[in-house]
Amino acid sequence: MDFEEVRQKVQSLLPAEQGFEVYPFRIGAYNASVTKEFYLSYDSGFTRTSCALDSEHNPIADFLNHRLKTVEDQLNGQSYEVFHDHSMWPNRRPKIVMCTCGHVAGAAYYYQPKTFASEIWPSAQEMAPNCKFIGLSLHPIYGGHFAFRFAILFKEIKVPNDFVEPKPQMITLTDEEAREALDLFNYHWMDSRFRDVGSPEKRYSKLQMNYFWDATS
Structure with missing residues (x-):
């Protein structure tokens, strides 16, 4: 699958009606916005898909895991890696800065x-x-009534050369x-x-x- 096929598939499996928003962005754009210890060591043309929903804890976490499993089942052998908002290295440093993901993707x-x-x-x-x-x-719509929950790194997907993330809307x-x-x-x-x-x-x-x-x- 190419970039557009993956984007459409993920959006269809994580619909707005269920509380999701899906935003693609380039690894290079993310790395340009974080300090070196948070760099993602992938080609800067790889894309992530960032998904926003509500919060954590049992019923909501169960729902999120269920929806993510549905996405994973439909990726048809694609090479990818999932980062959750709670993903940590052994030293307790976050593996990814979710707020930066959301900013560079234009979500919030x-x-x-x-x-x-x-x-x-x-x-x-x-x-x-x-x-x-x-x-x-x-x-811009929900204020602080939302949360970034996970990002999916597609290791073999390149974004189009003319792809540019939208600027996030300030309140x-x-x-x-x-x-x-x-x-x-x-x-x-x-x-x-x-x-x-x-x-x-x-x-x-x-x-x-x-x-x-x-x-x-």
């Missing part, structure tokens, strides 16, 4: 602390042990609002206020939010 803008840093921000608030101040992806925020969003995400993530930054058009239901709360409490 990745608000990084370095973009908004100043002499007095980020603040010196204490974080949980072994945690560091990190960036936040906000979707209109002032620098101060962006800093506040990052503070909410890093220091108060459990109350989920960061998800509503920018007044997203669509949100998780109250039932789903209660489920997430119960799963983390």
